[in-house]
Amino acid sequence: MTTEVRSLREFKMPDVGEGLTEAEILSWYVKPGDTVTDGQVVCEVETAKAAVELPIPFNGVVERLFFPEGATVDVGTVIISVAVAGEAGAAPATATAPAVEAPADEAEPERREVLVGYGPRTGVTQRRARRTTTTKTVAAPKPAPAAPAAPVAPAPAAPAPVAEAPVGERPLAKPPVRKLAKDLGVDLRAVTPTGPAGVITREDVHAHAAALAAPAVEPVEAAAAPTAAVVEAPVPVPGAGDVRVPIKGVRRATAQAMVASAFTAPHVTEFVQVDVTRTMKFVRRLKESGELGRDVRVSPLLLVAKALLTAIKRHPEINAQWDEAAQEIVIKGQVNLGIAAATPRGLIVPNIKDAGSRTLSGLAVALGELVETARQGKTSPADMQGGTVTITNVGVFGVDTGTPILNPGEAAILAFGAVRELPWVHKGKVVPRQVTTLALSFDHRLVDGELGSKVLADVAALLEHPKRLITWG
Structure with a gap:
């Protein structure tokens, strides 16, 4: 009987722009147990300059996602591991990681290799608090530094929380539309799609947000003043208290x-x-x-x-x-x-x-x-x-x-x-x-x-x- 041999390959956060040291994970397109192929896009990240989709450079089965959506990760840090068949003819290994994202609570103790000219980073990568957009709540408090990869818990009792469907069961929508939905506190599963093949468009998200009486972000004009950029945070509602806007990314x-x-x-x-x-x-x-x-x-x-x-x-x-x-x-x-x-x-x-x-x-x-x-x-x-x-x-x-x-x-x-x-x-x-x-x-x-x-x-x-x-x- 042939014994199946497998090895783990790790994919690290690359330097997707000159001189950038970190990126925020906006969306995962895969989950543990999914089969991936060389060149397949597995996630979208946002740097200080732009949103970029990252392709995986090898074939295999997703073993683990090290960070949840919304986490900010240093360049050179492992973000996903893939089980790769170790011998010809062997079937891809079955992932043993749980289907739900469960990032580790501790930083990797060994020396981590990094990419594009950066030396090894010491210390723990801190995950930034994810934002739940409502008309009355403020941003979630920043998590403790000792738990950089803890699962993200939705804010309780929020009128319009960002409730994401499990990976693999998501409605069809492009990454910028998903980001817009997050910013407006819209659950894409509740949005009626009008695009071709059932794809949710920006207009669908805006219409749903308006129906919920949530503030919307209008499409960008041809060009804008440096001091008049469109705000991605909720618009303050009179009498609803303070609204905090995380300063990150662009x-x-x-x-x-x-x-x-x-x-x-x-x-x-x-x-x-x-x-x-x-x-x-x-x-x-x-x-x-x-x-x-x-x-x-x-x-x-x-x-x-x-x-x-x-x-x-x-x-x-x-x-x-x-x-x-x-x-x-x-x-x-x-x-x-x-x-x-x-x-x-x-x-x-x-x-x-x-x-x-x-x-x-x-x-x-x-x-x-x-x-x-x-x-x-x-x-x-x-x-x-x-x-x-x-x-x-x-x-x-x-x-x-x-x-x-x-x-x-x-x-x-x-x-x-x-x-x-x-x-x-x-x-x-x-x-x-x-x-x-x-x-x-x-x-x-x-x-x-x-x-x-x-x-x-x-x-x-x-x-x-x-x-x-x-x-x-």
């Missing part, structure tokens, strides 16, 4: 970056009001004619982006970076144009690589793809790295202007305010015109007032007379 990274930027780079902001009547007519003409493509989304933001890129071509010194170690100003060879976008996970700033070399049509396509990817919560870490200059569209919120904070490592950021019909002197007469306010913040270490003023004045002139986009470009 929100924590944004806060740290903004503080570092504000207290490192000396900010200067300049403002200008612009008559954009001709630009708005140009946008309407492009929409009606379809000359940029039938499926291409055309908006005023597109022409603002093109105007800024044209101004940078005339004044490349503003597309620069301060190198503190070398005490040098690095003028970048290409413009990676960032667009600040509010998402349910917080503010992100993905960028269009080498945007300065794109035609108006190519820029429109890239901008549309960037916005759609951000709305779906699928922006990759690579898309948020290497930005050189940013636009934040505060106008979508009806805001006239602001003093935007620089994205770390960049020399300038342009705020595009709301377009309003205002009395304006045009050809010697006071007439109603479409007017907006632009604000340009820049790092005064490498951009002086003259350079900043020239760039802002060029953007204003191009938006006032959009035909110059062709002659100046």
Whole structure:
């Protein structure tokens, strides 16, 4: 009789982005006893930059899940073990771990290997408290450090707890929709799906949350101000007490970056009001004619982006970076144009690589793809790295202007305010015109007032007379 031989393979939390040291497990797609194959996605994690799905690199049967959903895990820490057949022809081993997630109460005593250049981490990985969203309760208290992998217990007597179905019996929904449901306190098993093949959509979750009188998170606009990111926590209800919002993931990274930027780079902001009547007519003409493509989304933001890129071509010194170690100003060879976008996970700033070399049509396509990817919560870490200059569209919120904070490592950021019909002197007469306010913040270490003023004045002139986009470009 052939004796079955098996061995355990462990899969560790990889470094899914440059320099990241931890990630939060959002969803498990497998449970102990499930058979997995090389390349199969087993979980979704959220880093400080994006949500990422992790594939397993070998075949076998899931033996154990070391952490529950909601746990924050250091890079290099084992998150799942798989029983792998040890000899040819042997059947995969039957998992002996319980079907319910039961992470160990103690940290692994042996030295743990880590990935991508990180040394071994000492101490215990602490699991952050999971959030149960209701209209009256606050976040669950933080668990004791000595129990990093304890099972998550739902808050008792909560009006709208996040009650997840057992793995393998979950309703069909994409990871961003599951995350949205968690944030709104919606049980996906109670939601009526309207998507194809019975898939639950974002709209289904919002509709169910509204029916329960729970606060909802609206879809992200094309771009948002750094200080106006969509809040993923519940909206406070008058008289219901305090609401605590855990600072983690994208929100924590944004806060740290903004503080570092504000207290490192000396900010200067300049403002200008612009008559954009001709630009708005140009946008309407492009929409009606379809000359940029039938499926291409055309908006005023597109022409603002093109105007800024044209101004940078005339004044490349503003597309620069301060190198503190070398005490040098690095003028970048290409413009990676960032667009600040509010998402349910917080503010992100993905960028269009080498945007300065794109035609108006190519820029429109890239901008549309960037916005759609951000709305779906699928922006990759690579898309948020290497930005050189940013636009934040505060106008979508009806805001006239602001003093935007620089994205770390960049020399300038342009705020595009709301377009309003205002009395304006045009050809010697006071007439109603479409007017907006632009604000340009820049790092005064490498951009002086003259350079900043020239760039802002060029953007204003191009938006006032959009035909110059062709002659100046």
